[in-house]
Amino acid sequence: MAARAMLTIKSLTSVLQNGAKSAGLGLVAAYSRGLQTFTLPDLAYDYGALGPAISGEIMQLHHQKHHQTYITNYNKAIEQLEDALAKGDSAAVVKLQSAIKFNGGGHVNHSIFWKNLTPIREGGGEPPKGSLGWAIDTHFGSLEALIQKVNAEGAALQGSGWVWLGLDKEFKKLVVETTANQDPLVTKGANLVPLLGIDVWEHAYYLQYKNVRPDYLKNIWKVINWKYASEVYEKESS
Numbered sequence: 297m298a299a300r301a302m303l304t305i306k307s308l309t310s311v312l313q314n315g316a317k318s319a320g321l322g323l324v325a326a327y328s329r330g331l332q333t334f335t336l337p338d339l340a341y342d343y344g345a346l347g348p349a350i351s352g353e354i355m356q357l358h359h360q361k362h363h364q365t366y367i368t369n370y371n372k373a374i375e376q377l378e379d380a381l382a383k384g385d386s387a388a389v390v391k392l393q394s395a396i397k398f399n400g401g402g403h404v405n406h407s408i409f410w411k412n413l414t415p416i417r418e419g420g421g422e423p424p425k426g427s428l429g430w431a432i433d434t435h436f437g438s439l440e441a442l443i444q445k446v447n448a449e450g451a452a453l454q455g456s457g458w459v460w461l462g463l464d465k466e467f468k469k470l471v472v473e474t475t476a477n478q479d480p481l482v483t484k485g486a487n488l489v490p491l492l493g494i495d496v497w498e499h500a501y502y503l504q505y506k507n508v509r510p511d512y513l514k515n516i517w518k519v520i521n522w523k524y525a526s527e528v529y530e531k532e533s534s
């Protein structure tokens with residue numbers, strides 16, 4: 297479909313250029329809305345590199361199957377959206393919103409999640425330094441207090457969803473929030489920027505931790521990439 301869209305744009309450009317030539321115009325300015333589809337991002341580490349906190353089996357399935365499925369369905373939905381927009385079919389546009397939110401959210405959230413993790417030998421679990429470390433102490437008392445709050449909210453979240461550490465850019469403060477299903481953090485506030493998101497869907501832990509989500513939450517901190525969260529914090533809070 298993406299290839300088809302590209303061809304359509306190319307054909308349109310060709311028609312416009314030929315038309316411009318025949319009209320004696322040296323230059324044609326055409327605006328085409330290109331359709332960008334999405335592909336599965338590579339991980340910066342091997343599937344087995346987060347063990348024993350998160351098994352290689354979970355990581356591979358989570359990345360190759362679950363994340364890929366969100367991307368596949370997201371691409372399908374935005375291609376359908378493009379068709380609906382081209383036809384001026386408002387009912388179809390509105391009907392697609394939930395699929396776009398769910399699958400697009402799944403893609404956005406998982407893309408952040410992979411960056412929030414890193415093997416212990418590459419700094420996983422090392423407490424944040426610099427301004428994020430200070431901000432955590434200021435807002436939560438200590439890193440340990442923040443971890444307890446995230447774990448408590450993540451464990452209490454009913455059904456599937458995410459628990460986040462975010463930066464509220466308007467009030468310049470750190471917040472802990474949860475979102476249901478695949479809702480991104482921004483659905484809780486337009487000024488919220490995700491620094492750290494933990495996937496608490498069963499597919500993120502069940503093969504290893506069965507139904508004991510609190511154990512998964514306890515262990516995931518051993519492979520959290522605070523360096524990445526600190527970089528986002530510094531960029532977004534400056």
Ligand SMILES: [Fe+2]
Binds near residue numbers: 358362406495499500
């Ligand atoms: Fe997931």
